[in-house]
Amino acid sequence: MEASLADSTQSQRGPSAATGGGKIHHIAIVSAGVGEPSTTTELARGIALKTGELLKNRGAHSEIALIELKNLSNDIAIASVTLQISPALQEALQTVQNSDAVIVASPVYKATYSGLFKSFWDIADSDIVLGLPLAVVATGGSERHALVPDTAMRSLFAFMRALIVPTGVMAATGDWGSSDLAAHQDRVAAELSALVMAHVHQNLLDSVGGKYTRTFKATFDDDADSKQSDVAADIDFDSSLMHLAAGGSL
Structure with a gap:
């Protein structure tokens, strides 16, 4: 991906984007991880890379765009109270809107996603992920937070009318390096790649897009x-x- 989103994102070519022609499927990662490096971002990146690998196996091209919200925290705070969206923040939102699949990831604080994560989606257009294949990912220090992807995060993106894959991923401190976590990542990637290859986003909008109330x-x-x-x-x-x-x- 030639364009970068200032300091807020990183772009990398998926496993097959450098070969052949045809449509490139864009996978966006939106991560609210704050560490350096961020385990939240790495968990989502692993799913994105596996999704790209599965798309390659089916003869498709892919590119991954990483949006790290910690690099946009000032812009998000200003937009939350003034509605003034900076060019960098606008570019990040545009990247999400133009993607073919989205992986959203947040650390868990007080049994839910972070305030930074929620603030980004609060300022986004209500239809930004409408009909888009989307995976929900969370990290936390305890297994007590295991249901956050399937309760707090899934309900948020159901409201935004995304097509959320059946499997959510939550990684507690003790899960890193386990075969169970890797299996969950592989399953999410398989679900995400299947929806991308089925062109469900475009087919859905072509079929019923005119019946949606647009903002x-x-x-x-x-x-x-x-x-x-x-x-x-x-x-x-x-x-x-x-x-x-x-x-x-x-």
Whole structure:
């Protein structure tokens, strides 16, 4: 991947991206790990690399983009209170939106994902992962947190209407290097690669995309007048909600 996301991301070619032609499947990792190196990031990276390997075995190309939220923490905090999104943060969000699969990973604090992780998704568009194959990954110091991927994380991305793979991965301190953890990583990679190769994201949007309620954002720049006109064209001013907002009754 030629473009990099400033200091916030790293890009690397998947096992088959350097050979042959055809479509390249983009795999995005969004990690809220804060260590250096981060075990949270490494857990997700292992799944991404295995996914790329499985895609290669099926004759497909892949590239991996790593978004480390610790490098965007200031941008995320500012965006959370001012709604001003920096170029680096916008590029990270765009990378997620343009991906074919996403692996999201967070350390566990107080029995749930981190505040940094949640803040990133709070400022993202509600449809950013709509219909995208997505894997949920967490790390923690205790097995008491084993259900975090399947409770807290799965419910968040179900709300965002992602296609979450059946298997979630949680790695406690004692799990590293175990055959069980490696087997879980392999299973998630197999599920993720199967959804990518089935083109479920595009097929879903082609089939029912028009029935989704889309969000929109007004942008202001040199071409502001035309963009505001496009936004206005998408608003139904005759709806009951708009009548209510104008002081009328339902």
